[in-house]
Amino acid sequence: MAVYERIWRRYDGNLLPLKWRAAVVTKYALAEAFSSRIFAAFYVLCLLPTAIGVFLVYLSHNVGLLQKVGLTTEFMGGLTAVFFQFLFLWQALPAFFVAVIVSPSLIAADLSNNALSLYLSRPITRRDYVLGKMAVLAILLSPITWMGGLLIFLLQAYLEGNNWGIENWRIGMAYLVGHVAWIVVISLLTLAISAWVRFKPAARGALFGIIFILAGFAEAINAVTRTSAGDLIHLTRAIANVVLSIFGGPTEGDLPIAFNWFTLIATCALSIWMLHRKLRAHEVVE
Amino acid sequence: MTGGNSHGWPLWRRQITVLAVQEIGRSVFSRRALPVYLLAAMPIALALLRSIFMSESERAHPTHTTTEFAQVFHFFLLRFIVFFSAAVLFVKLFRGEILERSLHYHLLAPVRREVLAVGKYLGGVVASASILGATVVVTIVLFYLPHGRAGLSALTSASGLAEVAAYVATTVLACAAYGSLFLLAGLFFKNPMVPAVLFLGWEVLTPFLPGFLKVLSVVHYLGSLEPVPISQGPFALLAQPIPEWLAVAALVAISGGLLAIGAWKTRGLEVTYSAE
Amino acid sequence: MTAGTISVSNVSKFYGEVLGVNRVTVDIQPGLTGLVGPNGSGKSTLMHLLCGLLRPTRGSISVLGVSPDQPEELFRTVGYCTQYDSFPNGSTGSSFLNHTLALHGLDRAQADRRTREILDRVGLTEAGNRRIAGYSKGMRQRIKLAQAICHDPQVLILDEPLNGLDPMGRAEMIDLFKELARGGRHVIVSSHILHEVDLISDGVIMIHGGSVVAEGSIRAVRGEITAQPLQILVRCDQPHAIAARAFAMPHVVEARIVDGATGVLLRTTNAAAFFPELGRLILSSGVEVETVTPADESVHAVYDYLIGEGGGGR
Numbered sequence: 001m002a003v004y005e006r007i008w009r010r011y012d013g014n015l016l017p018l019k020w021r022a023a024v025v026t027k028y029a030l031a032e033a034f035s036s037r038i039f040a041a042f043y044v045l046c047l048l049p050t051a052i053g054v055f056l057v058y059l060s061h062n063v064g065l066l067q068k069v070g071l072t073t074e075f076m077g078g079l080t081a082v083f084f085q086f087l088f089l090w091q092a093l094p095a096f097f098v099a100v101i102v103s104p105s106l107i108a109a110d111l112s113n114n115a116l117s118l119y120l121s122r123p124i125t126r127r128d129y130v131l132g133k134m135a136v137l138a139i140l141l142s143p144i145t146w147m148g149g150l151l152i153f154l155l156q157a158y159l160e161g162n163n164w165g166i167e168n169w170r171i172g173m174a175y176l177v178g179h180v181a182w183i184v185v186i187s188l189l190t191l192a193i194s195a196w197v198r199f200k201p202a203a204r205g206a207l208f209g210i211i212f213i214l215a216g217f218a219e220a221i222n223a224v225t226r227t228s229a230g231d232l233i234h235l236t237r238a239i240a241n242v243v244l245s246i247f248g249g250p251t252e253g254d255l256p257i258a259f260n261w262f263t264l265i266a267t268c269a270l271s272i273w274m275l276h277r278k279l280r281a282h283e284v285v286e
Numbered sequence: 287m288t289g290g291n292s293h294g295w296p297l298w299r300r301q302i303t304v305l306a307v308q309e310i311g312r313s314v315f316s317r318r319a320l321p322v323y324l325l326a327a328m329p330i331a332l333a334l335l336r337s338i339f340m341s342e343s344e345r346a347h348p349t350h351t352t353t354e355f356a357q358v359f360h361f362f363l364l365r366f367i368v369f370f371s372a373a374v375l376f377v378k379l380f381r382g383e384i385l386e387r388s389l390h391y392h393l394l395a396p397v398r399r400e401v402l403a404v405g406k407y408l409g410g411v412v413a414s415a416s417i418l419g420a421t422v423v424v425t426i427v428l429f430y431l432p433h434g435r436a437g438l439s440a441l442t443s444a445s446g447l448a449e450v451a452a453y454v455a456t457t458v459l460a461c462a463a464y465g466s467l468f469l470l471a472g473l474f475f476k477n478p479m480v481p482a483v484l485f486l487g488w489e490v491l492t493p494f495l496p497g498f499l500k501v502l503s504v505v506h507y508l509g510s511l512e513p514v515p516i517s518q519g520p521f522a523l524l525a526q527p528i529p530e531w532l533a534v535a536a537l538v539a540i541s542g543g544l545l546a547i548g549a550w551k552t553r554g555l556e557v558t559y560s561a562e
Numbered sequence: 563m564t565a566g567t568i569s570v571s572n573v574s575k576f577y578g579e580v581l582g583v584n585r586v587t588v589d590i591q592p593g594l595t596g597l598v599g600p601n602g603s604g605k606s607t608l609m610h611l612l613c614g615l616l617r618p619t620r621g622s623i624s625v626l627g628v629s630p631d632q633p634e635e636l637f638r639t640v641g642y643c644t645q646y647d648s649f650p651n652g653s654t655g656s657s658f659l660n661h662t663l664a665l666h667g668l669d670r671a672q673a674d675r676r677t678r679e680i681l682d683r684v685g686l687t688e689a690g691n692r693r694i695a696g697y698s699k700g701m702r703q704r705i706k707l708a709q710a711i712c713h714d715p716q717v718l719i720l721d722e723p724l725n726g727l728d729p730m731g732r733a734e735m736i737d738l739f740k741e742l743a744r745g746g747r748h749v750i751v752s753s754h755i756l757h758e759v760d761l762i763s764d765g766v767i768m769i770h771g772g773s774v775v776a777e778g779s780i781r782a783v784r785g786e787i788t789a790q791p792l793q794i795l796v797r798c799d800q801p802h803a804i805a806a807r808a809f810a811m812p813h814v815v816e817a818r819i820v821d822g823a824t825g826v827l828l829r830t831t832n833a834a835a836f837f838p839e840l841g842r843l844i845l846s847s848g849v850e851v852e853t854v855t856p857a858d859e860s861v862h863a864v865y866d867y868l869i870g871e872g873g874g875g876r
Contacts, residue, residue, distance in 0.1 A: 199385040205377075205479035206321070209370050212486070216366040217328050220358060224332055225339035297634075297667050304664040316652050387648035390615055391658075391709070394644075395665040396637035557615040558577065559646065 021124050025132030030139065033102050042101070043140070046094035050148030053087045057152055061159040081247050084153070084171045088243055091148060092182050095141045096211070102140060103190035104203035106133045107279070112198040120281035130191065130275055137187040145183060149175030170248050178243035185239065185264050188271035195278040211236065228253035231260070238263035301397050302405040309409025313375050314417065318382075322371045322414070326421040329363055333428030340432055348433040348440050352449070355429045356514035359422070359453055364460055364508055365489065368418055372464035373482050375414050379406045380552070381472035390557045399552040407469055407545055414461040419454045426450055452513040459511065459537045463504045466544035473551045497525040504540065507533040566626065567591055568612065568717065568748055573621030575607055582607035582616070584772040590750065594743040596763035597752040598865060604772040605752040606645055609719050612750075613642045625717055626748075638666075641710035645721040647702060649694045655681060655705050656690040659712055666713045676712060684708045685734065699726035707735065717748040724753060736762050760861040770869045784859045790867045791815050791829040793857035794836070799850045801826035807843050811836065827857060 016024065034040050059065060110116050119129055153172040157165030165172070190207055197203040214233050221230030231237050231253045238260040241251040251257060313319055336354075344350075383389035392402055430437035430446075440446050467485065471478035492503040500506040506525075510533040528536070568590040575582035583604040597605050610616040611623060614630030628635045649658060656677050663673035681690045684704040689697065694705060703726045710718060720739070724732050739762055743749040753759050759766065766783065768776040776783045784792070796804055805817035805826045813832035820827050830836040844851050858864075 199382075201377075201381065201385070201477045201479055204477065205373065205482065208479060208483055209321075209373075213325065213328070213366050213370055216362055217332070220332050220362040221335055224336040224354060224358065227339060229335070229339070300667055301665055304661065308661060312651070318651065383650075386651060387646050388650045390644055390646060391650060391662070392665075393615055393633065394613060394637060394642050394709075395662060396634050396667075396713075397665055398634050401634075554617065556617060557610065 018123060021122075022128035022132035022135070025119070025124065025129060026135040026139070029106055029133060029136040032105060033136065033140065039101060043098065043144075046098055046144045047148070049087060049090040049094065050144065050152065053148070053152040054155060056083075057156045057159065081168075081171060081249060084174070085244070085247055085249065087152065088149065088175065088178060089240075091145050092179065092239070095145050095179075095182065096186055098140055098144065099137055099186045099190045100204055100207045103137060103187070103207075104194045104197075104200040106136060107191055107194040108198050108200055108203050111195065111278075116279065117281045126276075126279050129279065133191055134187050137190070138183055141179075141183045141187070146176050146179035149179055170246055174243050174246035177246055178239065181242060181264060182239050185235070185267055188268050188275075189235075192271035192274035192278075195275055222253070228255045231255050232263055235263065235267060298398070298401050301401050302408060305392075305397075305402060305405025306409035306412060309379065309406050310413045310416075313378075313410060313413035318378065319375075319413075319417075321374045322417055325367050325371050325374075326417050329358065329367060329421055329425040330428060332358065332362070333425045337428065337432035345432055345434070346436070348430060348437045351429050351433065351437065351440070352514055353516070355426060356512060356516050358425070358429075359456075360509065360512060360516050363418075363422065363425070363457070364505065365486075367421070368414075368457060368460045369464055369486060369489070371418055372414055372461055373468050373479075376407075376410050376465040376468035377472040377478045377482070379410055379469055379472060380555075381476075381478055384559065387559045389555075393555070393557060399555065400549040403469070403545065403549040403552045407465065407548070410465050410469070411458075411462050414465060415458040418457050418461060422453050422457050423450060426453065449513045452511060456508055456511040459534065459541075460504070460508050462541040463508075463537045463544075466541040466548065467504070470544050470548045470551070473548055473555070500525050501536075504537070507536045507540075568626065568750075569624045570608070570612070571622050571624075573608075573611060573618045573623060575611060575616060576619045581772045583611070583769070586621070586769075586772075586774050588767055588774055588777050590748060590767070591765070592743075592746050592748050593764035594739060594749045594751065594762050596759035596766040596861065597750055597769065598754075598756060598759055598766055598861060599752075599769035600869060601754075603769045603869075605769055606721055607772075608769065609642065609644075609721050609750070609752065612719055613637075613640060615642075615644075637715075638713070639716040640719065641713065641715035641717070642719045643706045643710035643721060643723050645725075647699075649702070649705075653694050654691050655686050655694060655697070655701075655708075658694060658705060659708055662709050663712055680708045680712045683711075683738070685731075700728055700731050703727055704731070704735075707738075711742070715747070718742055718750070720749070720751045722752055722754070724755065724758060732758070756860075756862040756865055763861070766861055766864070768865060768868055775868045776864065780861055780864060781856075781859050783864050784856070785833065787864065787867050790858075791831045792833045792836070792859075793863075794828045794830065794840070795820070795825055795853075795855050795857040796828065796840070797825040797852040797854075798844075800847070803847055803849055804828075804843065807847060808840075811839055825852075 034043075110119065116129075120126065124132075150172060153168075153175055154165070157168075157172075189210070193206050193210070194203050197206050215236055218230035218232075218234035218237065221233075222228055231241075232255070237252055241253070241255075241257060241260040242264065244251045245257045245260075251260075313322070380389065383392070393399075397405075426449075427441065430441040433440070441450070468478065468482065471481045471485075475481055489503055489505045492500055492505050495503075507528065510528040511530060570586050570588045570590075573586045574584050586604075586608060597608065599605050607616060611618055612625060612630065614633055614636060617631075623630055625636060626639055628639065630636055650661075653661075659677045659680055660673050663676050664670075668676060677690070678687070681687050684707055686701060686704055686708065689701060694702060697705065703723065707720070707723055710720065718739075723739075724735060727735060736758065739749050739751060743764070751759065751762065760780070763780075765779050766777065767774055768783070776786070798804060801819050801823055805819060805828075808814045808817050808826070808828050811830070813830050813835055814828055815831060816827075816829040818827045819825075828836075828840075840854065858867075
């Protein structure tokens, strides 16, 4: 029989380099998100538009298969920019829902459990914390948006040949820039709401409210002023117009595209300010 | 203890008053009300923007103001502002207190659970109707004001005042009906925003539904109370208009029925905050 | 079930598949009753069930003849200080109590007067108009207690009421509980601090794994634990002499000299036979005895035997 002396000893194993510490925040937040089976199932469902897109691109180039089912390569009027725009919408929409589901758990839960001070008492800055949480959304949203979009674009370019990819570079660029802009905007916005509205259901409600109500308000402003001034606060129209402009198609409303970019940048700036105001290692009780 | 010996109706009346007054205080004067005030400010801002962008010819004659306000009221005020304000205020009555872990203080008072539900609901109705009713009045005034004397005389004429009264009454009934619905959502669902968004979708789709399905929506009855009929678009399915008395009765019945279900639900309410 | 007692009859509570309490049957008499058990043993669940904050899956409860399903009647006689450290948003100490009293049917003047009295009683007169969000942990504990006692209830249920109180505050509150219990009220206190439960309780309910493992006075409960020999500490001038003679008794299983030979700790498996024999032994030996006290007739010892490391002595 042995008697072991039990004393405290400092951890002397390997440490993650400081620049990667934010990844710890990301790692645990991702694990938390996928701990829900319903979310995992929903996430898989969100990959469906990309899968359908890949299938349709493949199908449109498989003459033998099309003939078997009685179709031609023009069965959808050809894979025009409209097809890719439509696909973009069906990738961006689920991305918003994923952000709405995941983001309230990211910061609101830490604030309501008073865990922020614990995070910030570690070698993690507020910027690391936000980047770590934002990385969760970036990791989750990328496969269902720009990665999927680029996959379809590259597949189409490969199957089509004849410099199709070079001639239609705008489609690939629209997928990349549009989706990345969308991810940045909704990530920052949803994180900011999550920081200000502590209770998850309320945070989700606020996110839906902001998107729906601001869109309704913008339309109402456009209607009563008979201008496109409302589009300055119309977030979904702003992103849609940015994407449409890269596709090279006509945009909605009369505002120059720079104003749509301004809307997106202003939303990001406001969100960063909100995060800056709320994320502190201490709380002031009034 | 002296003073606390009343029973039955006198006690219930007093308890309902106490609960309603507390809810009014929380819903009107606390930070909790901020989202509702932001929502309420939107139509007012809209009316101000309209007056800024209005051309001189439009300013001279308030011909289209009645129709314009009717559309703003139906498509923006009712559909978004009243709907989401009611969601914010009424979901918080129970679900908000569960999330704040303070509901048990009400459940530890000598109050019948039904009385608790009624008191909180009435407080919510008075608070939301006050804020949103005032918003409607201010918005109408701001719609007519840029037209100068012509606008004011149109607004203060008998028909103008009747219109204002009808809009305010519609708003109050909307608060009562949507309020009962969201009170129920807060009692039955951990995340009441999901049914709220689904219901919003249903309300938006109502004009395109056949008559037998329209009766299952709130906006169908509210639309019948609006003083100025509005076009629902080319794809809307027309239904027989409902008499005003029937619309009011239906909305009161919907509110009362949903409140009764909510009151019944509170009877079995348990405090398990850790499960939230 | 009688109107003067709190009766819990074969009550079980499941949270889905998780067991809260299991087939609990207890009758709680007036006086101060300690509810003890480790974390997650079911203490708070039992208290919630008594107050109707939870509904039993099985069984029935009666608090002075009233079912917890009837809050209007129940909370005229019951006050509950919960473990939740949360309060209605924006409340001050005064407004919090005032609102509670108004729901009890008091008019404004009565409620104001009573609020002042209760704030004074729990030592929060100065802080009454401050927001509870700015209170210290001890002050929040006091205001919760004030809310529980403001309507002068016959039954007071207190879930960990001494948490967060400083030593002075604990002493004050313990005095308050004793005073309330002396008036013939039921005061049920749950606590992890066994020493305090020992100090204040007339009886205990020990709960473990959702089941009641013992109830009654400490002495009676200890007497029932036959598998653990009773410990008696004899303070005297000749502990060795007592020890030597005690070993002659067949039911004495251990004798240990303690505290620098100022006493002897004896362990016996037959308490009924031991005490008369000890009396005779002392008289015949001429030893000068200072005190004879049971050494393990405390909540701590009983807890240890039934629930703690010594568990299994049941």
